[in-house]
Amino acid sequence: MSKSPQSAVDFAIHTRALNLWYGSFQALFDVNLDIKQGMITSLIGPSGCGKSTFLRSVNRINERLGYARIEGAIEVMKRNVYDPEVELIQVRKQVGMVFQRPNPLPISIRDNILFGHRLHSKSKGDEDDIVEEALRKVLLWDKVKDRLKDKATGLSLEEQQKLCIARLLPVKPSVLLMDEPCSALDPKGTEAVEELIWELRGEYTILIVTHNMAQARRASEECIFMLMGKVIEHSATEEMFVTPAQAETADYIEGRYG
Amino acid sequence: MFEATALNRRNDRTQALFRMLFLLMTLVLIVPVLIILTTLIVKGGPVLSVDFLFTSPTDGMTAGGIFPALFGTIWLVAVALLVSVPLGVAAAIYLSEYAPDNWMTRVINLAIINLAGVPSIVHALFGVGAFVIFFGFGTSILSASLTLAIMTLPVVIVASRESLQAVPHAFREACWNMGATRWQTIRKVVLPNAVSGILTGVILEVSRTTGETAPIMFTGAAFFLPFLPQSVFDQTMALSLHLFVVSTQVPGVPEALPYGVALVLIAMVLLMNSVSIAFRMYLRGKKKW
Ligand SMILES: Nc1ncnc2c1ncn2[C@@H]1O[C@H](COP(=O)(O)OP(=O)(O)O)[C@@H](O)[C@H]1O
Ligand SMILES: [Mg+2]
Numbered sequence: 001m002s003k004s005p006q007s008a009v010d011f012a013i014h015t016r017a018l019n020l021w022y023g024s025f026q027a028l029f030d031v032n033l034d035i036k037q038g039m040i041t042s043l044i045g046p047s048g049c050g051k052s053t054f055l056r057s058v059n060r061i062n063e064r065l066g067y068a069r070i071e072g073a074i075e076v077m078k079r080n081v082y083d084p085e086v087e088l089i090q091v092r093k094q095v096g097m098v099f100q101r102p103n104p105l106p107i108s109i110r111d112n113i114l115f116g117h118r119l120h121s122k123s124k125g126d127e128d129d130i131v132e133e134a135l136r137k138v139l140l141w142d143k144v145k146d147r148l149k150d151k152a153t154g155l156s157l158e159e160q161q162k163l164c165i166a167r168l169l170p171v172k173p174s175v176l177l178m179d180e181p182c183s184a185l186d187p188k189g190t191e192a193v194e195e196l197i198w199e200l201r202g203e204y205t206i207l208i209v210t211h212n213m214a215q216a217r218r219a220s221e222e223c224i225f226m227l228m229g230k231v232i233e234h235s236a237t238e239e240m241f242v243t244p245a246q247a248e249t250a251d252y253i254e255g256r257y258g
Numbered sequence: 259m260f261e262a263t264a265l266n267r268r269n270d271r272t273q274a275l276f277r278m279l280f281l282l283m284t285l286v287l288i289v290p291v292l293i294i295l296t297t298l299i300v301k302g303g304p305v306l307s308v309d310f311l312f313t314s315p316t317d318g319m320t321a322g323g324i325f326p327a328l329f330g331t332i333w334l335v336a337v338a339l340l341v342s343v344p345l346g347v348a349a350a351i352y353l354s355e356y357a358p359d360n361w362m363t364r365v366i367n368l369a370i371i372n373l374a375g376v377p378s379i380v381h382a383l384f385g386v387g388a389f390v391i392f393f394g395f396g397t398s399i400l401s402a403s404l405t406l407a408i409m410t411l412p413v414v415i416v417a418s419r420e421s422l423q424a425v426p427h428a429f430r431e432a433c434w435n436m437g438a439t440r441w442q443t444i445r446k447v448v449l450p451n452a453v454s455g456i457l458t459g460v461i462l463e464v465s466r467t468t469g470e471t472a473p474i475m476f477t478g479a480a481f482f483l484p485f486l487p488q489s490v491f492d493q494t495m496a497l498s499l500h501l502f503v504v505s506t507q508v509p510g511v512p513e514a515l516p517y518g519v520a521l522v523l524i525a526m527v528l529l530m531n532s533v534s535i536a537f538r539m540y541l542r543g544k545k546k547w
Contacts, residue, residue, distance in 0.1 A: 061431075061434065066359075089437045092435060092436065093437045096436075099432075104432070115433075119438050119442060
């Protein structure tokens with residue numbers, strides 16, 4: 001990859017000729033992507049174009065489906081996660097995922113934050129500090145510090161989604177995958193979560209799927225446009241929205257697809 | 259305007275008629291239960307006493323208490339549960355959390371459902387062949403309880419599997435994505451949220467097992483034993499069989515005695531059902547998704 005002009009930049013995710021099949025249906029075609037470390041990259045495209053599929057192959061959650069087959073390689077922090085020697089648990093640790101519907105566990109706020117930490121670390125450590133740090137990071141600490149023992153499922157959707165982001169942080173992931181993280185939220189919640197994602201920029205590499213064009217434009221630095229399992233265009237967000245290189249991209253941005 | 263037309267009035271009458279009809283059907287259903295219960299209480303109530311519960315039958319089972327039978331039933335059910343619950347829950351965990359969705363899993367599921375419909379007398383004969391004769395446990399608590407366990411297994415598996423599957427999939431995904439193994443996910447999230455349903459299923463099974471007669475009759479329950487079993491290799495008396503014996507097999511039993519036995523049996527079952535329902539309500543109230 002040293003031939004590209006971006007060779008000085010580190011890539012957090014680097015895919016080579018990635019193809020994916022669900023049974024006999026091919027969902028991803030020859031995906032070659034370099035996603036820069038510490039940046040927010042948004043993934044846009046009409047529904048069914050393979051955005052979630054791509055995301056789910058980065059943390060290898062797709063392989064849970066017995067019938068999903070993958071070819072090619074995905075390097076996360078320079079290591080092919082599909083290498084047979086790679087331990088799945090370590091991949092999941094490095095690559096956190098946030099879902100469309102907030103899915104806090106039906107346990108206390110505090111236990112949610114500590115869940116991942118307790119899985120991966122034997123030492124009790126300073127659990128209180130870990131909880132506080134994670135919650136501060138997602139701008140939730142002041143709101144919930146007096147009810148850490150309450151069930152997380154009692155929080156508002158916006159707070160739940162923030163909590164779902166917060167609980168990934170104690171295990172120190174390098175990549176955060178977010179699959180339409182705001183689509184279950186109201187406009188105010190969306191704004192708050194977007195703001196939070198923007199805050200996390202630099203420290204984590206964030207790959208965010210959205211079908212909300214305005215959100216992609218507002219809240220990402222680079223943008224990838226996919227269509228029917230193929231990457232059509234990948235460029236700086238401003239560039240893509242102002243001067244799209246491909247006709248399909250322009251059509252999509254101007255709302256000519258569903 | 260707005261007055262009822264003839265058609266409206268006719269519809270109203272039909273409506274009232276059907277309402278009455280359905281109410282009547284419901285009553286028809288409840289009435290026999292009420293009659294059974296009141297008869298048992300009226301006729302069996304007088305023989306109930308602490309002595310009745312805690313002494314042995316005397317005078318060729320025409321007098322005295324039911325202690326060996328009560329004690330034996332508790333033994334039989336407890337040993338049966340000790341076998342069927344771990345086995346059933348483990349199978350349910352496998353089927354719900356591990357098994358791939360292929361033809362073999364579907365065949366197993368189908369087999370379990372069909373097993374639940376096998377008549378208890380067939381289980382009894384199986385128990386005689388397998389436990390009494392083949393494994394050489396003889397007619398004993400062990401053979402009878404194992405037979406009961408086999409009989410209750412399918413229901414324990416189905417109830418447990420359903421409670422496991424009622425736990426939202428999103429919880430599992432959340433765990434897996436934080437790097438939890440399947441077992442960690444099951445232990446920390448799935449089981450704690452399924453346990454209320456599993457327990458309810460188990461307790462309902464217990465109450466059913468308590469009343470079963472056929473499966474224990476040839477495998478370990480005795481008509482009359484003047485002493486208590488010392489180990490699982492002994493035979494024992496049991497309430498259900500005792501009821502059958504004193505109502506049909508022994509001459510000269512006072513009328514109240516079988517009613518008393520039946521009352522104790524029903525009270526045990528109802529008690530366990532109420533515990534199960536109360537428990538379920540308690541745990542339901544505690545969890546909110
Ligand atoms: N689990 C699955 N099994 C089979 N086909 C799937 C599965 N998930 C997604 N697909 C198919 O793969 C394609 C891409 O889906 P997806 O990645 O969910 O799209 P997007 O997230 O962009 O809307 C769609 O045609 C979809 O029907
Ligand atoms: Mg999607």
